[in-house]
Amino acid sequence: MSDVPGGFRGQQRFRDPMAELPAEWTAPTPPQPAAPVVPAPAASAPPDPGAPDPPPYLDLSTVALLGRARRGPSTGWRKWLYWGTGRLVDVGENPRAVRHDRLVAQVQRPLRGCYRIAMLSQKGGVGKTTITATLGATFASTRGDRVVAVDANPDRGTLSQKVPLETAATVRHLLRDAEGIAAYSDVRQYTSQGASRLEVLASESDPAVSVAFSAEDYARTLDVLERFYSLVLTDCGTGMLHSAMSAVLDKADALVVISSGSVDGARSASATLDWLDAHGREDLVRNSIAVINGVRSGARRGVTKVDLNKVVDHFARRCRAVCQVPFDPHLEEGAEISLDRLRQETTEALLELAATVAQGFPGARPAGDGVAG
Structure with missing residues (x-):
């Protein structure tokens, strides 16, 4: 038998690991409150004018994704000047061509x-x-x-x-x-x-x-x-x-x-x-x-x-x-x-x-x- 008082446990040869943890670690966990329930607005309720507008959907049109292609003038010296300068000089479309396009658009009106x-x-x-x-x-x-x-x-x-x-x-x-x-x-x-x-x-x-x-x-x-x-x-x-x-x-x-x-x-x-x-x-x-x-x-x-x-x-x-x-x-x-x-x-x-x-x-x-x- 050992002469150490308290016997085997009194020698403190083994330590309780939970005894050395900080108190806040071993404190009981308080119950988590449930998320507050926000009632849905009535169907007839007017929209809140102060609420931010929802973000718009991304426009997936061809123009939005690829940009509008540069056509340049289609006839006459304006066309040759546009292409001859490597598309750097664009003086605009011929007024006659503009009028023609306007007439075509009018004829093509949906019916x-x-x-x-x-x-x-x-x-x-x-x-x-x-x-x-x-x-x-x-x-x-x-x-x-x-x-x-x-x-x-x-x-x-x-x-x-x-x-x-x-x-x-x-x-x-x-x-x-x-x-x-x-x-x-x-x-x-x-x-x-x-x-x-x-x-x-x-x-x-x-x-x-x-x-x-x-x-x-x-x-x-x-x-x-x-x-x-x-x-x-x-x-x-x-x-x-x-x-x-x-x-x-x-x-x-x-x-x-x-x-x-x-x-x-x-x-x-x-x-x-x-x-x-x-x-x-x-x-x-x-x-x-x-x-x-x-x-x-x-x-x-x-x-x-x-x-x-x-x-x-x-x-x-x-x-x-x-x-x-x-x-x-x-x-x-x-x-x-x-x-x-x-x-x-x-x-x-x-x-x-x-x-x-x-x-x-x-x-x-x-x-x-x-x-x-």
Whole structure:
């Protein structure tokens, strides 16, 4: 036995490790309070004006991620100066190119549903069918959606001669088979399409067919076409009293009256407006567009006998806008129309006409100028 008092434990040969820890280490852990619960605001409670706005989401558009590419001027000496200096000198775009881009943007305005344009003239030989085909081709090539021109001439119309003939079908065949047309591919069998993507629905040209194209026929035709096309242009006959004209006017969203630069052409176009005013169509007259077609360069300079400025002023007082389409040798041929063969001046005039018509699209801004050059 050991002589050390207290025996084995009294020798303190082993120490209790817990005895040497600081007091705060061995103190009992107080209970942690639960996180305060913040009641959700009522659905009808107004937002706190002092609360900071939540951070906006990062814009993942192409412009935001890659930046806007520098295009530089697109034509003329401005373009060569831009590239010749290694893109260091940019004097800006040509004003003519800026105007062209503005017109294209106007023509390409979004359009919901179908927009119907009636092309009128009481006088033959002023280029009504030509303007119908070129305006429709301009819309089709610039917009990219479906555009169709309908020949509603009760006599033998020539609209189908302005595009390559793809089918012998006419509006009569379309009406005969109307109940079975359920898709665009169905109606496409009755139309011919040009390089511009303008489609043409021909009128009946068989002299053995004596049944007149009636108002009911036109309404049924439009019921089919407006299901598949964004724009429908109707090439009307010269007579205001033929049976289909009442339906054409009832359905029209816009009216384009075509005149030549001659005295009798201007008088006939003005008489068309007079007839419409006298038969309760004042709203169509106010929103109509007058087109002076086949204007030669001499008329613009005032060297011809007809004072074209007075003709323009007359229609500007009666219509929403006046557009002038210059004389073009390609259009004088009277055959199939190719926009690529038109003079640049004619192309720009047709684009301006299309932009003027597009100003009447639902939701479009009102025209700021009643006269288009």
